[in-house]
Amino acid sequence: MSASPVETQKPAKITVKGLRKSFGANEVLKGIDVEIAEGEVVCVIGPSGSGKSTLLRCLNKLEEISAGHVVVDGFDVTDPKVDINEVRRHVGMVFQHFNLFPHMSVAENIMLAPVELKKATKVEARAQAMKLLDRVGLKEKADARPASLSGGQKQRVAIARALAMNPGIMLFDEATSALDPEMVGEVLQVIRDLATEGMTMVLVTHEMGFAKEIGDRVIFMDAGVVCESGRPDELFGNPQQERTKEFLSKVL
Amino acid sequence: MGMFLVFGGAGAAMAAPADNGVEGKTFVIGTDTTFAPFEFRENGELTGIDMDLVRAIAEAGGFKVEIRSLGFNAALQALTSNQVDGVIAGMSITDERKQVYDFSEPYFESGIQMAVAKNDDTIKGYEDLKGKTVVAKTGSEGEAYAKSIAGQYGFTVKSLDQSATMYESVKSGSAVAVFDDYPVLAYGVAQNNGLKTVTDKVPGGSYGFAVNKGKNTALLAAFNDGLAKLKADGDYQKILDKYLANPTAAQPTTFLDLLGKSFPALMSGLKNTLLVTIISFAVAMAIGLLAGFMKISHNIVLRGIATTFVNIFRGTPLLLWAFMFYFGLPQLTGQPINIWVAGVLTLSLNSGAYVAEIVRGGIQSVDPGQLEASRSLGLGYGKSMQKVVVPQAFKMMTPSLINQLIIMLKDSSLLLAIGFAELLYQGQQIYAANFRVTETLLIVGVIYFVAVMALTKLANYADRRFNK
């Protein structure tokens, strides 16, 4: 993989070396090498089952790593001595199905981590939650229950929640796939704002247009390996690999 | 009797023996639940020949007795396991029993009689029993006698545990006759139990007071001394006459009378039922939460332990554990066990196994994405469980837990088998003395129903309140 200009400008925020992951006998990641610089926005695309989600989940160790190294924000997450909870506070994650806590109000969802991890008092956490909600345009929903929100609103709350610990990295796993089309835009806008602010982000997405627009780099994964990677205009405009061409012809 | 009268003068001169080894002590005496006229309840108080006798003897010997009304078999098991010091329960002295217990001098000469339903004119003697079924009390002389002639006369013997239920079987026609001790039958007939005696008394064995073999010799000696003294001064005969010579003719009472008379005893039974249920449920919740979490643990040893626990207690009857804890455990440890401890252990371990499954199911029913979301925020496993998973699981578990609580309330009635004075047990005590089985059971049933309804309402209210 040739180093792109963006990667060399800034220090690496995420380094993945020789990452392998198996579920039983099924090897899902077959040696992944990726380096992501600070402030870089990387979109991961690829066919279903190619291992995109698994790669993302290895970055904050939601999946045990079978082999290789993953260094995130200076922490080697493959080192058993590393406090994974500490690492995860530096990495926000947004899920396809939001996974909001239904028994808490919107504000409580956001306050949970700062309060429980003793990073803020309840009052401070509440104030911060209001700021985050303001950022995603949902200030008036602070005391609502997640069940009363639309899909797009839920996902914006989920993003606010992921931002509550002031992470340096955000991971998105198909954040808009479960949304009705008319709600996709509002969520993408929030992500776009984060990109503008310089957040380091890894997005697994099926929204090719969005990947093209927002990505500093696009990674095409297939069958557990990084098949091709490059600037969006290059990868979408002039794919080098047969499999990339085939995939893009199907989805574009 | 003449013999005793001759003795009379000497007996009166006898002073209470000094330092008889029992003075000032308290002995726990086991007895049958109800074996009128030897032991039964009148207005909630245990009374009867055995009771009057043992109390008079205790007074004469300067010691105290604490009576435990356990049921005949349970009293003997309690004696074997040293849960009680002695048993007086209209028990015949047999060679078999002499192998395991030491008996006092006989205090009553009994005999067996057969009774049939009052309106039954077909059964007049043993010859009429051919092809029929009779009932007798489990382990009693009446049973032994009935079995000894069953082949000769061609009838079947069915064994039951209590006089009142035996009489009910005869009245309801599921058996044609009952073999029972004559004083018991005589007393029952006098109480309008709906039966009549049709055969002559077969001289039977003698009743004795029993202690465990080789144990409590001082108590046994004191019993014999006291008995001799009571016989000598005529008090013994007075006690017998009080119950046998002229049984109090039962005044037919109304349902309201029955309700009024039995209500205090039933309420104390209800109190024990509720108390043992609530304590056991709290313990079952603790056990169930622990075992439930162990079942979903990644540690194979913890999981194995929890699974074994659940399988054992779900796979065996509750009653077995009641007997095991109350009769079995003391024989293993040599330590008597409090009946509340045995009751709570039985109910809570059994229920704990079910609660464990409810907890496991509840936790596994929470979307795994919830735990992932919490973990991805940097919260540890314990915190995530506590703040995110368990509150949601608990909401889902609540209906099942309420259900389990109600099952436990009803199951607690099984503890009557070890003599725990809960609601149904109190009901048994009442109908065993007054033979009004159906009405008493009806009252007990209504009380259970009301208690279950009230508990359900309360639990549902709490559910709405805290699990909004």
Ligand SMILES: Nc1ncnc2c1ncn2[C@@H]1O[C@H](COP(=O)(O)OP(=O)(O)OP(=O)(O)O)[C@@H](O)[C@H]1O
């Ligand atoms: N927990 C698991 N246990 C076993 N196999 C798994 C598990 N999670 C994922 N897999 C398998 O790993 C492979 C890659 O899954 P992954 O979810 O990473 O794919 P993906 O690229 O995200 O697909 P999609 O676009 O459908 O989300 C699939 O074959 C999947 O069945």
Ligand SMILES: [Mg+2]
């Ligand atoms: Mg996926």
